[in-house]
Amino acid sequence: MRSTAEARRVTVLNAAVSAFARTGFHATPVTAVAAAAGISEAYVFRLFSGKLGLFVAAAGACFERIATAIEAGAERAAGGSPEEVLDAMGRAYAELIADRDLLLFQVQAQAVTDIPEIAEAVRAGYRRVATFVQDRAGASDAQVQQFFAYGQLCHLIVTAGLEQVPEPWARALTAGIRHP
Amino acid sequence: MRSTAEARRVTVLNAAVSAFARTGFHATPVTAVAAAAGISEAYVFRLFSGKLGLFVAAAGACFERIATAIEAGAERAAGGSPEEVLDAMGRAYAELIADRDLLLFQVQAQAVTDIPEIAEAVRAGYRRVATFVQDRAGASDAQVQQFFAYGQLCHLIVTAGLEQVPEPWARALTAGIRHP
DNA sequence: CAAGTGTGTGAGTGCACACTTACAAACAAG
DNA sequence: CTTGTTTGTAAGTGTGCACTCACACACTTG
Numbered sequence: 001m002r003s004t005a006e007a008r009r010v011t012v013l014n015a016a017v018s019a020f021a022r023t024g025f026h027a028t029p030v031t032a033v034a035a036a037a038g039i040s041e042a043y044v045f046r047l048f049s050g051k052l053g054l055f056v057a058a059a060g061a062c063f064e065r066i067a068t069a070i071e072a073g074a075e076r077a078a079g080g081s082p083e084e085v086l087d088a089m090g091r092a093y094a095e096l097i098a099d100r101d102l103l104l105f106q107v108q109a110q111a112v113t114d115i116p117e118i119a120e121a122v123r124a125g126y127r128r129v130a131t132f133v134q135d136r137a138g139a140s141d142a143q144v145q146q147f148f149a150y151g152q153l154c155h156l157i158v159t160a161g162l163e164q165v166p167e168p169w170a171r172a173l174t175a176g177i178r179h180p
Numbered sequence: 181m182r183s184t185a186e187a188r189r190v191t192v193l194n195a196a197v198s199a200f201a202r203t204g205f206h207a208t209p210v211t212a213v214a215a216a217a218g219i220s221e222a223y224v225f226r227l228f229s230g231k232l233g234l235f236v237a238a239a240g241a242c243f244e245r246i247a248t249a250i251e252a253g254a255e256r257a258a259g260g261s262p263e264e265v266l267d268a269m270g271r272a273y274a275e276l277i278a279d280r281d282l283l284l285f286q287v288q289a290q291a292v293t294d295i296p297e298i299a300e301a302v303r304a305g306y307r308r309v310a311t312f313v314q315d316r317a318g319a320s321d322a323q324v325q326q327f328f329a330y331g332q333l334c335h336l337i338v339t340a341g342l343e344q345v346p347e348p349w350a351r352a353l354t355a356g357i358r359h360p
Numbered sequence: 361c362a363a364g365t366g367t368g369t370g371a372g373t374g375c376a377c378a379c380t381t382a383c384a385a386a387c388a389a390g
Numbered sequence: 391c392t393t394g395t396t397t398g399t400a401a402g403t404g405t406g407c408a409c410t411c412a413c414a415c416a417c418t419t420g
Contacts, residue, residue: 024206024291027206027292107290107291111339113341119339123340123341141355155332159290159291159293159302160290160293161299169311172314172321173324175321
């Protein structure tokens, strides 16, 4: 017994978030996740119920990490105005997604929401983050909406590689966005 | 000779935008596009250079349709203030994507930007739309950025099906968004 | 009518990949 | 030491799909 199944699951999930983030659900073979986790493909199938179960679990881990980072950011601005708390949350999020895995995973997950289980996982993730922002920052509906709108804009900037484009239109879209 | 190759290409591209929008690049077999277009798979491969060439061409058609719709919207508010023109563009876009194909295709395209040819097609599409908004509406950088941020928010709302979620967090995110 | 050109397909080929099964080694408990 | 349980894998199996090729039909031109 080299390791417990539960510890393996954590390792596999980290590998899965990274792998799915890069190549997406359909283009990522389970072999790739298994190799990145350092175990055999067969064992991944024993630890998770199929590729879909693995992806859904990875989505849970992804949003878990995002939620805790935003909570930590809010902690640092505790007691401030809604604007200050939102800003602290935004900074915490920006730091977290510097490695791009969590951001790209969200994009990939949104692209396969035609699979009901994944759609539900995405909703659950955003439900958690949105309710927290709403409650903890005490932000208005419009502020919450803006928070997410500019978060989604980051997805476009990163996937299209706009931070590398020097043209005026790209500069306008990336203006003021924190080091994506 | 039942039809010219050029006419077929148009038919196939319409079918391709629809099919790729629903199931994405990797999960959409060329057979599905061919069937939707009413021709054989083999002929699709003669009309386009591989599945990738087909997808890139479909991306061109998608952004072409978006650009012309926004241009038509701007036409209706010609001479107005930047806010009025932007609003008219937004309304035109909202009407256009009521059938969801163009919106979902953009999401799918963003998810496969790890393929360089697709990344370039996406950039080209947004370049066209963004420069037009910037020039034609005379909008400031911040206004252009906001226009796209809320456009991207629509992607999230539609892919996650948030318009069907009655909870407060979802209501906050969808507030004021035009019938997505 | 013969030869050429453009439109269209049926029938493959080969490969990647999701998932299974049979089996082995490590450890625990009596 | 034996029996049972958990961790782990090698070696398949079946299928779906991108892409090709040989061939047929439509239409034009000389």
